[in-house]
Amino acid sequence: MEADAARLIGAGLAAIGMIGAGIGVGNVWASYIQAIARNPASKGEIGANIWIGFAVTEAIALFALIIALMALFG
Amino acid sequence: MASNPMDQFTIVPIVPLEVAGFDISFTNSALWMTITVVVSSLFLLLSIRSRGTIPTRGQMVAEMMYNTVANMVRDNVGSGGQPYFPFIFTLFMFVLFGNLLGMVPGSFTFTSHIAVTFAMAAIIFIAVTVIGIAKHGTRFATLFFPHGAPLWTAVILIPIELVSYLSRPVSLSVRIFANLTVGHVILKVIAGFVVALGVFGIVPLAGLVAITAFEFMIAVIQAYVFAILSCIYLHDALHLH
Numbered sequence: 001m002e003a004d005a006a007r008l009i010g011a012g013l014a015a016i017g018m019i020g021a022g023i024g025v026g027n028v029w030a031s032y033i034q035a036i037a038r039n040p041a042s043k044g045e046i047g048a049n050i051w052i053g054f055a056v057t058e059a060i061a062l063f064a065l066i067i068a069l070m071a072l073f074g
Numbered sequence: 075m076a077s078n079p080m081d082q083f084t085i086v087p088i089v090p091l092e093v094a095g096f097d098i099s100f101t102n103s104a105l106w107m108t109i110t111v112v113v114s115s116l117f118l119l120l121s122i123r124s125r126g127t128i129p130t131r132g133q134m135v136a137e138m139m140y141n142t143v144a145n146m147v148r149d150n151v152g153s154g155g156q157p158y159f160p161f162i163f164t165l166f167m168f169v170l171f172g173n174l175l176g177m178v179p180g181s182f183t184f185t186s187h188i189a190v191t192f193a194m195a196a197i198i199f200i201a202v203t204v205i206g207i208a209k210h211g212t213r214f215a216t217l218f219f220p221h222g223a224p225l226w227t228a229v230i231l232i233p234i235e236l237v238s239y240l241s242r243p244v245s246l247s248v249r250i251f252a253n254l255t256v257g258h259v260i261l262k263v264i265a266g267f268v269v270a271l272g273v274f275g276i277v278p279l280a281g282l283v284a285i286t287a288f289e290f291m292i293a294v295i296q297a298y299v300f301a302i303l304s305c306i307y308l309h310d311a312l313h314l315h
Contacts, residue, residue, distance in 0.1 A: 055299040059245060062252035069259070073080050 011071040017064030024057040079262035083186055083255065103190065106175065106182045114171040139167070143301065150305035154312050162308075165194070166301040173254060173293030177286070185296075186254040188247060195247035198304050206311030217314050246303055250296045257289045 032050045036043045087099035121132030129137060143163045147155045169185060176183025184190050206214045218235040219228055264282050268275040 051295055052299060052302055055249060055295060056245075059249040059252065062256055063248065065256055066248070066252050069256075073078075 007071055011068040014064055014068040014071055017067070018061045021057060021061030021064070024060065025054060028053045028057055079259045079266070082182075082258060082262065085187075102182045103184045103187060106184050107172070107190075110168060110171045110175055110184075113175065114167045117171075118167070139170075142298075146298075146302055146305055150302060151309045152313060155305070155308065158308055162301050162304060165198075165304060166297055169194075169250070169300050170294065170297035173297055174290070176254065176258070177290060177293060183254055183258060185250055186258060188251045191247040191251045192243065194300075195243040198246070198307065199243040202304075202307045202311045205308070206314075209312060210314060213314065214311075217310060242307060246300065250300055253292055253296050257292055261285060261289065 028050065032046060035046055085101045085103050087097075087101050088105060089100035091097075091099045117132070118136050121130070121136040124130060124133060126133060140163070143166050144159065147159045147162055151158060172185045173183070175181055176185065206217065218232050218239065220231065220235075223231060261282065264278050264285060267278040268282060271278065
């Protein structure tokens with residue numbers, strides 16, 4: 001296999017890691033909406049913390065993306 | 075595509091300087107860090123100067139930032155967190171203004187460099203560890219073993235906790251670096267579509283406007299998350315779980 005083709009395939013494979021992060025971020029927001037639907041009064045309190053959960057989960061997608069970019073441009 | 079989307083992250087020396095074999099040139103990264111410090115300091119100084127009972131628009135923004143960080147420190151660090159407020163506030167303002175100034179077309183985003191973010195994360199990590207050891211001495215080691223867990227689980231738990239503790243500076247720095255880098259790359263790539271599609275470029279252009287707004291949101295959120303995670307790490311060191 002040519003090195004270039006292998007590099008592109010590798011970048012594509014690295015991006016698979018984002019599946020998990022996609023599920024995770026979906027879970028974060030689903031639970032957020034469920035929580036405020038059950039207890040609207042807690043919106044302010046949860047609202048600030050949801051971003052931590054979102055950022056921590058989203059970071060996993062970015063780790064995968066960084067590996068993909070490294071394979072492409074590195 | 076006309077130009078490589080990674081070109082915007084190239085570090086260019088403005089004033090080449092070399093001392094004892096180390097390259098300490100004044101680069102565009104350093105220039106934008108200086109601009110960030112000057113802009114954020116001037117913004118806070120000038121907007122607070124009037125000290126009006128009825129605040130001006132600038133004073134409200136400055137007070138809002140101060141309140142956000144003050145609440146963050148109070149809620150997340152808990153008792154004994156007040157001495158660290160100036161540090162967290164400086165960190166927050168530096169990262170926030172760095173991210174936002176990086177969105178100015180033609181500017182340089184220094185937070186999109188792992189060297190910069192890892193330096194900040196490493197300082198936080200070392201400071202937090204030193205504070206924890208200075209405050210608790212050898213009891214600091216209990217941070218790696220959850221209170222009340224059965225003793226035999228130590229074999230599994232201590233390595234896990236140790237790895238999770240040591241990976242903190244890595245995840246803290248990679249998170250902000252990756253978010254900013256990827257955001258700017260996406261902007262460039264979609265801008266390439268706009269040019270390539272000619273008249274139909276209006277469609278990616280509309281998307282580009284939305285993504286630019288999203289990137290501003292990311293810039294603020296990442297600064298907030300960076301500061302709040304520093305607070306949480308500080309809490310762990312001060313109160314040991």
